[in-house]
Amino acid sequence: MPRSRGSELPQRASPRAPLHLKTTASSEANGAHHRLLVDRSSPKVADRHSPRSPLPEKKRAGTRVAELETKLGKVQDVEVEETKTMIEEDKKDSAAAIEGGEKENPEVVELKAQLIAKEMEVAVLTADNAELKKQADEAAAAVKRADEEAVAKAFLIEQELKENAAREARMGEQLRASEAAREALDAEMRRLRVQTEQWRKAAEAAAAVIGGDAHLVGHHGLAGNGSNGWGSPATMPDDGDDEGFGSKRKGAGIRMLGDLWKKKGSK
Incomplete structure (x- = not known):
C-alpha cells in the first residue's frame, strides 16, 4: 500500500528564530522609536530628564533609534531570507519526495505501463473495428446493388417473356385464322x-x-x-x-x- 507524502517528508527543525526573540526585538525597536517621537514632540520632558544639556541626550537618543532601526531591518531581512530559503527547501523536498515516491512504487509504474498498453490496444481495436465496419458497409452496399440489378433484370426478362407470349398468341390466332381462311378457300375451290x-x-x-x-x-x-x-x-x-x-x-x-x-x- 503506498505511503502518504506527509509521512515520507523528512522531519527537520526550522532554522528560524524563536517567536519570543522576534517579538522582543520588535518591541524594543518600536519602543525606542516611540520614545524618540515623544522626546521630539515634548521639550518639557526632555528638559525634565536633562535640564543641563539637551543636545547630547538627543544625540544619544537618535543613535539609539538608528541602531534599533538597523537591527529591525536586519531582523526583517534575515526573516525574509529564511522564509525564502524554507520555501525553496520545501519545494525541493516535495519534488524529491514525489520522485522518491515514484521510484519507491514500481506498482504505480507498472500500472501506468499497463494502462498505456491497454490504451494502445483499444486504439488498435477501434481502428480495426472501423475498418471492418467500413468493409461491411461496402459489402452490404455491393450486395444491395447486385440485388437491385438482379431484380431489374428479372423484371425485364419477365416483361420480355410476357411480350413473347402475347406475340406468340397473336401469331397463333393469325395462323389459325389463316388456316381457317385457307380451309374455307379450299372448300370454295372444291365447290367451284x-x-x-x-x-x-x-x-x-x-x-x-x-x-x-x-x-x-x-x-x-x-x-x-x-x-x-x-x-x-x-x-x-x-x-x-x-x-x-x-x-x-x-x-x-x-x-x-x-x-x-x-x-x-x-x-
Whole structure:
C-alpha cells in the first residue's frame, strides 16, 4: 500500500528564530522609536530628564533609534531570507519526495505501463473495428446493388417473356385464322370445281342434245321426198315459221339443262 507524502517528508527543525526573540526585538525597536517621537514632540520632558544639556541626550537618543532601526531591518531581512530559503527547501523536498515516491512504487509504474498498453490496444481495436465496419458497409452496399440489378433484370426478362407470349398468341390466332381462311378457300375451290364440272357436263349434254336434234332433222329431211317426217317439205314449217321453230328448240334445250342440273343437285 503506498505511503502518504506527509509521512515520507523528512522531519527537520526550522532554522528560524524563536517567536519570543522576534517579538522582543520588535518591541524594543518600536519602543525606542516611540520614545524618540515623544522626546521630539515634548521639550518639557526632555528638559525634565536633562535640564543641563539637551543636545547630547538627543544625540544619544537618535543613535539609539538608528541602531534599533538597523537591527529591525536586519531582523526583517534575515526573516525574509529564511522564509525564502524554507520555501525553496520545501519545494525541493516535495519534488524529491514525489520522485522518491515514484521510484519507491514500481506498482504505480507498472500500472501506468499497463494502462498505456491497454490504451494502445483499444486504439488498435477501434481502428480495426472501423475498418471492418467500413468493409461491411461496402459489402452490404455491393450486395444491395447486385440485388437491385438482379431484380431489374428479372423484371425485364419477365416483361420480355410476357411480350413473347402475347406475340406468340397473336401469331397463333393469325395462323389459325389463316388456316381457317385457307380451309374455307379450299372448300370454295372444291365447290367451284364441282360446280364447274357440273356445268361442263350439262353443257356437253345440252350440246349433244342440240347436236342430236339437228342430226335428226337432217336425217329425216333426206329420208324421202314428200314424206311426213320433220325434214319433209310437208312437215317443215314455212319461212314464216322459222323463228318459232328456233325458239321452240332453244326452250327444249334449256328445259333439258334444267333437268340435268336438278339431277346433279339431287345427287
